[in-house]
Amino acid sequence: MTLASRLPAILQAVMKGLPKALQDTHYPQWHHAPVTGLMNDPNGFTWFAGRWHLFYQWNPLAADHKYKCWGHWSSADLVQWRHEPLALMPDEDYDRNGCYSGSAVDNAGRLTLCYTGNVKFDDGSRTAWQCLAVENSDGGFDKVGPVLPLPAGYSGHVRDPKVWQHEGVWYMVLGAQDLHKQGKVLLFSSANLHDWESRGEIAGHGVNGLTDAGYMWECPDLFPLDGKHLLLCCPQGLARRAERFLNVYPAAYLVGDFDYASAKFNHGELNELDAGFEFYAPQTALAPDGRRLLVGWMGVPDGEEMLQPTREHGWIHQMTCLRELTLKNGKLYQQPIAELAQLREAEQRWQGEASLAPGLEAKRLELQIELSGELGIHFGGGLTLEVTGQGITLQRPGLATGEPLYRYWHGKVSSLQILCDSSSVEIFINHGEGVMSSRYFPQSSERLSFNGESEVTLRYWSLRSCMIE
Ligand code: FRU
Numbered sequence: 001m002t003l004a005s006r007l008p009a010i011l012q013a014v015m016k017g018l019p020k021a022l023q024d025t026h027y028p029q030w031h032h033a034p035v036t037g038l039m040n041d042p043n044g045f046t047w048f049a050g051r052w053h054l055f056y057q058w059n060p061l062a063a064d065h066k067y068k069c070w071g072h073w074s075s076a077d078l079v080q081w082r083h084e085p086l087a088l089m090p091d092e093d094y095d096r097n098g099c100y101s102g103s104a105v106d107n108a109g110r111l112t113l114c115y116t117g118n119v120k121f122d123d124g125s126r127t128a129w130q131c132l133a134v135e136n137s138d139g140g141f142d143k144v145g146p147v148l149p150l151p152a153g154y155s156g157h158v159r160d161p162k163v164w165q166h167e168g169v170w171y172m173v174l175g176a177q178d179l180h181k182q183g184k185v186l187l188f189s190s191a192n193l194h195d196w197e198s199r200g201e202i203a204g205h206g207v208n209g210l211t212d213a214g215y216m217w218e219c220p221d222l223f224p225l226d227g228k229h230l231l232l233c234c235p236q237g238l239a240r241r242a243e244r245f246l247n248v249y250p251a252a253y254l255v256g257d258f259d260y261a262s263a264k265f266n267h268g269e270l271n272e273l274d275a276g277f278e279f280y281a282p283q284t285a286l287a288p289d290g291r292r293l294l295v296g297w298m299g300v301p302d303g304e305e306m307l308q309p310t311r312e313h314g315w316i317h318q319m320t321c322l323r324e325l326t327l328k329n330g331k332l333y334q335q336p337i338a339e340l341a342q343l344r345e346a347e348q349r350w351q352g353e354a355s356l357a358p359g360l361e362a363k364r365l366e367l368q369i370e371l372s373g374e375l376g377i378h379f380g381g382g383l384t385l386e387v388t389g390q391g392i393t394l395q396r397p398g399l400a401t402g403e404p405l406y407r408y409w410h411g412k413v414s415s416l417q418i419l420c421d422s423s424s425v426e427i428f429i430n431h432g433e434g435v436m437s438s439r440y441f442p443q444s445s446e447r448l449s450f451n452g453e454s455e456v457t458l459r460y461w462s463l464r465s466c467m468i469e
Pocket residue numbers: 040041057068098100101102116159160218219280281301
């Protein structure tokens with residue numbers, strides 16, 4: 001049964017919402033953001049038939065989490081993007097409470113979406129179907145329907161299929177919660193994307209020696225990188241550690257060895273993927289040249305998200321920039337993709353004591369800093385970064401109380417690459433050894449200023465605006 005179409009209401013929301021969003025000084029100039037309403041997880045990030053595709057969780061009707069569609073952008077070069085037809089709407093019984101997150105694959109030349117149909121019942125319980133949809137000749141997607149019901153032994157929280165092919169077999173990881181309210185990652189395999197066989201739990205609470213690992217793991221992504229396998233995941237309910245995992249829900253990664261034959265993933269400890277205030281639900285894609293690229297949601301569910309001021313302009317949230325992943329000495333490095341250098345305008349340089357450095361316009365800015373001592377950077381008053389011998393402290397006022405909130409990165413800092421866009425800052429530490437991604441909402445102009453006695457070498461570029469066509 002098809003539920004009544006919300007397309008007329010979506011069209012009206014976009015027509016009314018887009019001008020309001022574009023008037024907002026906080027609206028990104030070169031990052032992905034919703035034209036109206038709420039955007040959360042990146043979905044279906046993939047290279048297919050000569051173009052990049054990036055789908056996203058989108059409620060076009062309001063800046064809240066109620067009505068989840070899949071929006072769709074595509075790009076030839078990862079810099080200039082264009083809007084594609086709305087890919088999925090929650091209009092079938094099996095996805096009526098949301099077309100939840102998932103991935104996209106090239107199935108013998110047909111772009112195929114694997115997503116979760118989320119269904120909530122009146123008694124508060126829920127179920128989840130893993131579903132397929134296939135691209136049609138209009139650039140839209142025809143739903144195939146569910147291919148995997150809720151597996152036995154798990155609560156209704158089983159979602160976010162990440163699907164890939166290995167030696168002719170399809171594999172899928174799913175985020176899950178078992179009946180003891182423990183978070184897990186499940187593995188399935190299939191010959192045809194339709195019939196799936198359980199291969200067991202590959203990670204989570206109680207698996208592989210992990211304890212206190214939370215009640216639900218969302219958005220898993222398993223892939224090879226530099227001779228190892230990485231599992232990205234979002235373990236909800238993780239105990240906070242000293243100055244780590246401080247967000248309401250963290251994004252984390254495990255490094256290990258994955259064996260297809262036994263479906264076993266031997267891994268080390270959970271690491272924080274990004275130490276900033278806003279980062280969640282990342283997804284990766286393999287580029288044709290072999291690079292592993294990542295995009296994340298620069299937001300976190302629950303917490304203070306609904307207090308962000310952009311909601312007054314009818315929109316909320318943005319993606320991170322696209323990043324390239326590498327592994328060095330067992331540690332994940334993230335760096336902005338090389339293509340982003342195309343956004344740079346004329347290069348400027350400055351050298352001297354930090355406190356004497358010129359203030360910079362931070363609306364659209366890339367700033368590279370070589371430093372040898374202590375340094376402070378104020379971003380338009382709303383966000384402060386402090387570098388000490390121990391690492392980095394990021395501070396900003398909480399949106400609820402105005403009290404200062406802190407995030408930390410530990411280690412010796414010798415270089416920073418900082419990307420600013422209207423209301424976001426991404427700080428890459430020591431060429432990607434650490435990253436801190438955060439939103440901030442400057443009241444007036446976005447200028448950043450420096451203090452501290454460190455000798456610094458600055459290279460910086462104003463970035464060109466690159467709105468989605
Ligand atoms: C993560 C998440 C996913 C889910 C989607 C719904 O942010 O909760 O687990 O599929 O968002 O929008």
